[in-house]
Amino acid sequence: MAKLTVEDLPLEGKKVLMRVDFNVPIKDGVVGDDNRIVAALPTIKYVIEHGGRAILFSHLGRVKKEEDKPGLSMRPVAERLSNLLNKPVTFVPVTEGKQLEDAINNMNNGDVLLVQNTRYEDVKDGEYVKRESGNDPELGKYWASLGDVFINDAFGTAHRKHASNVGIATNMPGKAAAGYLMEKEIKFLGDAVDNPQRPFVAILGGAKVSDKIGVIDHLLDKADKIIIGGGMAYTFYAAKGIKIGNSLVEKDKIDVAKEILDKAGDKLVLPIDNVVADKFNNDADTKVVEGDIDDGWMALDIGPKTIKQYEDVLKDAKTVVWNGPMGVFEMPNFAKGTLEIGKFLGTLDDATTIVGGGDSTAAVKQLGVADKLTHISTGGGASLTYLEGKTLPGIAAISEK
Numbered sequence: 001m002a003k004l005t006v007e008d009l010p011l012e013g014k015k016v017l018m019r020v021d022f023n024v025p026i027k028d029g030v031v032g033d034d035n036r037i038v039a040a041l042p043t044i045k046y047v048i049e050h051g052g053r054a055i056l057f058s059h060l061g062r063v064k065k066e067e068d069k070p071g072l073s074m075r076p077v078a079e080r081l082s083n084l085l086n087k088p089v090t091f092v093p094v095t096e097g098k099q100l101e102d103a104i105n106n107m108n109n110g111d112v113l114l115v116q117n118t119r120y121e122d123v124k125d126g127e128y129v130k131r132e133s134g135n136d137p138e139l140g141k142y143w144a145s146l147g148d149v150f151i152n153d154a155f156g157t158a159h160r161k162h163a164s165n166v167g168i169a170t171n172m173p174g175k176a177a178a179g180y181l182m183e184k185e186i187k188f189l190g191d192a193v194d195n196p197q198r199p200f201v202a203i204l205g206g207a208k209v210s211d212k213i214g215v216i217d218h219l220l221d222k223a224d225k226i227i228i229g230g231g232m233a234y235t236f237y238a239a240k241g242i243k244i245g246n247s248l249v250e251k252d253k254i255d256v257a258k259e260i261l262d263k264a265g266d267k268l269v270l271p272i273d274n275v276v277a278d279k280f281n282n283d284a285d286t287k288v289v290e291g292d293i294d295d296g297w298m299a300l301d302i303g304p305k306t307i308k309q310y311e312d313v314l315k316d317a318k319t320v321v322w323n324g325p326m327g328v329f330e331m332p333n334f335a336k337g338t339l340e341i342g343k344f345l346g347t348l349d350d351a352t353t354i355v356g357g358g359d360s361t362a363a364v365k366q367l368g369v370a371d372k373l374t375h376i377s378t379g380g381g382a383s384l385t386y387l388e389g390k391t392l393p394g395i396a397a398i399s400e401k
């Protein structure tokens, strides 16, 4: 990678601004899945072990009105980070001003400080002003002025052009580096898409084809096969004139689906059978049907023949990228397709297997197969944007070597 990395920066005694993605689930004031915090630890540890003063910035959720703020405080994140690092983390409950500046000036080498949710800046005096999300130039400049160097380790936010990632970086030319997590994500996703070991198979699922059109388009030129599952498969069924009953469909995307099918030829693989249900409920009556789905029935998972067919496509793969579940995996009776594909990926010892996407990541974790895969991306929207072949502003703003 031609970008500056943490190892290129002077750290000893420096005020090291770090953008991390600590946008984690919080329930009743306690952090749930802390994977994103754990994923940022290598860079934070490197900085403090090399005598840097780590000043961390992250957003949490979306702040649109004053009342959103209390529930979206970073305080619980500071507590979890402190536990994970096994050392104190100073939490500063504001995003600008004397309290923040004094706290930074009081830091010693090796200390860690976490700034309040950067999206508190989106609401001022009750107005939704989007200073952070709108990349207000004054805000990026101010935050940049608080430190000596900048490290962006927030891959999950890299598809956003906000003050705390792009704003700080552009105000610190030559001093903005990628953290280890950012490097790792770019390496796995970048190699998979641009330099894959072949055969390269993409598995795309999830609810809507509209979310994945850009990815399918980009990967049609790159992948050897694209396996389709989940709700979006039935818009492709409709495009082929296969009956879909009450299955999920995006009627306004049927034409696009037709174009994709024409372009893809046999590169795109669709389910041959499905588990259909008489209602959207785990306790629904179910049956497996091939091809046409009758009215009154909806497809909620891929069927056993499809699982077998997909395993056949995957068995020789050397690179696999997976985004989106094969069915309504949240309901145990419709989780089998996602589970079996996940388990099978875990057996592919010679392949690089990469999962991106919020629900796909939740699925492989919930199903207990995450440990067997090569790389689970910390970014949903960011990994999708990457797979679409688009530039991620957060990455583009990092200084070149």
Ligand SMILES: Nc1ncnc2c1ncn2[C@@H]1O[C@H](COP(=O)(O)OP(=O)(O)O)[C@@H](O)[C@H]1O
Binding pocket: 205, 206, 207, 208, 211, 229, 230, 231, 232, 248, 299, 300, 301, 323, 324, 325, 326, 327, 328, 329, 330, 356, 357, 358, 359, 360, 361, 380
């Ligand atoms: N056949 C289906 N019918 C309706 N919903 C489905 C179906 N298959 C999957 N889904 C739903 O799609 C959602 C995930 O889609 P999406 O958000 O696109 O995935 P990701 O976050 O991994 O990109 C899940 O909530 C899942 O229940």
Ligand SMILES: O=C(OP(=O)(O)O)[C@H](O)COP(=O)(O)O
Binding pocket: 021, 023, 061, 062, 156, 157, 160, 358, 378, 379, 380, 381, 382
């Ligand atoms: O969780 C995130 O997005 P993701 O769920 O698509 O990975 C990122 O932190 C970005 O958050 P945002 O979509 O509120 O800008």
